[in-house]
Amino acid sequence: MLPTETVTITAEALRSFATDLFVAAKVPVSEATLVASSLVDANLCGHESHGVVRVAEYIGYLERGEVRAGVELQVVTRTASLLVCDGQFGFGQVQMRRLIELLEPMAREQGLACGTIRRCGHVGRLGEWVEQVVRSNLAGLMSVNDNGVLMCVAPPGGVEPRLSTNPIALGVPTAAEPLVLDISTSVVANGKVRVAAVAGRECPAGWLLDANGQPTNDPTARFLDPPATILPMGGYKGFGLGLLLDILTGGLSGGFCPPAPEGEVECNNVLLIVLDPARFSGLEHFVIQSQGLCEFVRSTKPVDPNAEIRLPHDRSRQTSTERRASGVPLDHGTWNQLTECA
Template sequence: MPTFHPDVLHSFVTQVCEAMGSQSVEANLVADQLVGANLAGHDSHGVGMLPAYVGMKEFGSLQINQHVSTVIDTGGVVVLDGNSGFGQVNGKEAMDIAVERARANGVALVGLRNSFHIGRIGHWAEQCVAAGLASIHFVNVAGHSALVAPYGGADARFATNPFCVAVPATDGQPAALLDMATSKIAMGKARVAKNKGVPVPDGTLIDGEGRVTTDPRGMFEDPRQGALIAMGDHKGSGLAIMCELVGAALIGGPTLRGQDRPPTIINNMLTIAIDPAALGGADGLATEFDAYLDWVRASPVREGFDEVLMPGEPEQRARLARAEGIEVDDTTHQELLAAAAQAGRPDLKL
């Protein structure tokens, strides 16, 4: 599999975005997050998303060089509209506001409606954590057909609705960061499996008849055949539904019900940012986080496992392992070159 230095991928993504019309700041924010997702081990939300971005821009679903606009602002409560602009810009601007308001008020509630794809949600938690804040994010995915079947259901009624929580350590890094799709696997992981020609893990997918399958290809047929299975049975299915209700409907964003808009990837996100200092717990809090996590880690390892990991540790390890090279499968590599050509840069090499 071809392997690329992160800087090479970053430069490629930046140049393709600039060819799409993005100003330099926007192009760099997109590249930062996509390559950052690859570095964190989440190829599903890495540079492999770029061809979809190019296609959606041409289709008119992704608006270039947009910024958030304010819908409601009462100090600690802010609702923003992302105007179908790049989520990498909208997410950063929304978190800038969340950080400022949480520092002023102790807690901030920021709703972001109608953003184009905001990518790996942990990226936004990391922005809050870098400012010393804890954060909670409910997110829905609207604007395309449903992907995930509810518990007991044989067709899809919501998407992979991610949920994320992080708490800060003292060094600007998360003490723990839980960032997960509410489906057993993210859709991008089915795409990576399809591109590599390998099966998805057992129990993660149903076919068009509602039967469990490991073949991801039906998910990419038109019309789509099958659905992802929600994680955690009724509990994960329930959390995905709450992401629709809290992450979208509560802040005035679109749920996935009755979508008739052209294909796009719209995310709505409700963020709660919390300043530990406002709770009187800043002193010694990080020490308690670390001590508690160490105590959990010390659980005797169960048969079939090698170790007990905390949320966020697989991503930290991936960053160390991938710092000097990120593998890109052949299909994704070809799709990236085609995307560059589609954006007007057939000369770009990777």
Template structure:
């Protein structure tokens, strides 16, 4: 399993995206998304996605040269048209629009129409927290998850994320989770590494519990986390993500427009003193991390802290690439005449 340093992977990703017709700035934004996911330890949303992304270009699921535009601002709301281009630039446009709406109105919300995969959701809400506001985002995805009590694919993995600012100079608290027990991309990672997944996350095509990732790709389904609780949150993401993006929440509209991302921004200063909020948030964080760990646990961590620790390691040592993924990247490099050598 090779370990590749982030700048090398970033350049390689940009060159691949350029080879399929992506302008420099959108290519950089997409590469940032993928490499930062790898650095955070979420390889499910890292360069493992590149083969599928380039297949999306080949199959006209994504238009690499398209430019997202802000088409509407009304009161506290904004609408972005992703133009079937890369989802990450469109979602960043929506994020900044929502922040602007919140500065003016106290609350800001934005949705993206015609949007391709937006990558890991955490960076968008972290950017909100970095300006002293609270960010919450969710998105739908292609059907992969069985509803509570069912066995067929009806809902997406439908991620949900939020971030809250702490003391100045301290990274925000950030939670970013799939409403499925495991993200579909993590199944790809497990399959690439030849590992099983924990019991209770997938069923095979006949509805039987399984731990083999291949059973999902043979017609099985993911399960929501926490039974009916995760299933209900996933359904909410369908209504908000797909519904507000102008898509039919009850069905999948095909390969284009597969994400319906929504972001909500809360300007803390409109509700309470920001510095007081920061101090109280910090005290709450101290109470969590200062609590006694359970047996077998070294320390109690906040959401987002494992990612920060992993980032420090991978920035120093490089990003491990499973052999299966590495072969796929080498095939792309050969096809598009791009070198991954530093």
């Protein structure tokens, strides 16, 4: 296959293929199915950086013992509205599903519940988990750090990386579809740079600075020693947000912020806050406000009369609808990785 070519595969076939690859790596079928479905969902939404490009990476983690299949989510501390958990290096998608199942009834009882996980595998796309919460008529806020090991964002004016991309996702129910915002606090997720490197294409201007602090479009520079760094979103605003999220997530979970102690490994630490609008001003009032604001925003006159005003998650939802009908496109690098795993 030439570097510019792509292969298109149905979501169901891709899900089955990815599941089989995990099962072959001795992952229990239930976990393999959940993880594969999560990755394919990311591809459907157009977030290739968190899609099946991760399959080979996850299998590598398993082979090196950095991720463990079939482990429980260990509850370390529990109160009426608080959970502190140890993921025991289990698959992030599996442990996130378990955390949400524990937190949702607590939030309904108390109005608010907060949970953390330390030592967790890569959780995938944060928006998936927040959307799951929102579909239960709850609101959610989630953040993740990389245990102080993976650093790829330098402070403005600096050359050496000091933070990870430290994503945050927020979601609320409306009278229509869930409103979900899922962003990294850098201009782009590290996974998107990885996808560009695997596909053999350049990064857009404004993503990366090389090891000397100069702009570069070469995604492979990100994985050199010393590495290129990813620019923070919005300069100091994004860097400041990422800094505080790192402290809250690493500090509250019992994980680490940069620089991690000697011997610590890369993993995800998670902070998830779930709120029940019904226990505050009431779900009906909340939804009237959320839906009203969404409609008010959409009603603004567009600069381009042929364009629509988009809200967070609109594009992902539209892409998912299109790809469920036409199939999921995979670049040559990702497809080759998958077939090599087989």
